[in-house]
Amino acid sequence: MISYVEDSKKFNFRVGGIITDPSQKKILLHRLSNYDFWLLPGGRLEMLEGTEDAIKREIKEELGVNASTDRLVAITESFFDMRNVTYHEIAFNYLMQIPENSRILQMNGEFTGIEGEKYRYRWFDRENLRQLPIRPNYMIPALQELPKELVHIIKDERVKEKEDEFER
Numbered sequence: 001m002i003s004y005v006e007d008s009k010k011f012n013f014r015v016g017g018i019i020t021d022p023s024q025k026k027i028l029l030h031r032l033s034n035y036d037f038w039l040l041p042g043g044r045l046e047m048l049e050g051t052e053d054a055i056k057r058e059i060k061e062e063l064g065v066n067a068s069t070d071r072l073v074a075i076t077e078s079f080f081d082m083r084n085v086t087y088h089e090i091a092f093n094y095l096m097q098i099p100e101n102s103r104i105l106q107m108n109g110e111f112t113g114i115e116g117e118k119y120r121y122r123w124f125d126r127e128n129l130r131q132l133p134i135r136p137n138y139m140i141p142a143l144q145e146l147p148k149e150l151v152h153i154i155k156d157e158r159v160k161e162k163e164d165e166f167e168r
Contacts, residue, residue: 001044009086015055016040016093018073018143021105026123027143028104029134030062033117037133040093040143041121051092063121064114065102070095072150074142079156086158093139095146 002013017040019028029038041062045054052069059067074093079086098104104111110120124132129140138155 001046003044008084009088012087012089012091013045014042014089014091015045015051015058016042016091017055017059017067017096018093018146019059019067019096019098020126020146021123022100024146025126027126027129028121028123029132030113030119030121033120037135038122038124039135040139041119042091042093052094055092055094055096059096059098062113062115062119063104065098065104067096067098070097073146074139074151074153076136076139076152077154078136079158080136081157081159093142 004011017028019041020026021028028041030041031038041059042055043058043062045051046057049057051072055069056067059065071094072092073095074091076089076091076093078089078091080089081087104121107121107123110122113119113121126144129143134140134143136155136157138153142151142153
């Protein structure tokens with residue numbers, strides 16, 4: 001997995017899958033069982049793995065579904081603080097297609113994938129995403145609109161220490 005730690009800093013190269021129901025009114029999100037926020041299903045790339053192959057692998061590993069990529073919707077570059085670590089994360093986010101007979105399309109409420117209790121999944125109405133704790137939250141407009149053109153977002157959400165001002 002492409003992830004690098006240096007002191008209290010961490011770099012991740014991630015892929016996310018934008019999975020909607022057939023009506024495109026609902027979107028599938030997941031969270032780690034011990035976290036209180038939602039994000040796109042996916043994960044980190046392996047060394048020498050392309051982003052499309054990585055998101056297909058991640059969806060297969062997490063949900064047991066053979067998904068296909070439709071198109072790349074957004075590339076994000078995020079800088080944020082979480083649990084005393086400062087993150088630099090680059091993510092490729094793909095609109096995905098899953099088979100119409102997939103069992104996950106029938107799921108209601110929170111459910112687990114094939115990895116057990118590690119991740120919790122849930123279908124949410126796309127129009128109500130602003131009311132949810134989603135990370136990164138700046139992706140909400142792209143998840144609601146599914147823009148036709150590729151979106152590139154750079155967002156720095158680090159908590160910056162106020163610098164002392166000295167008179168010289």
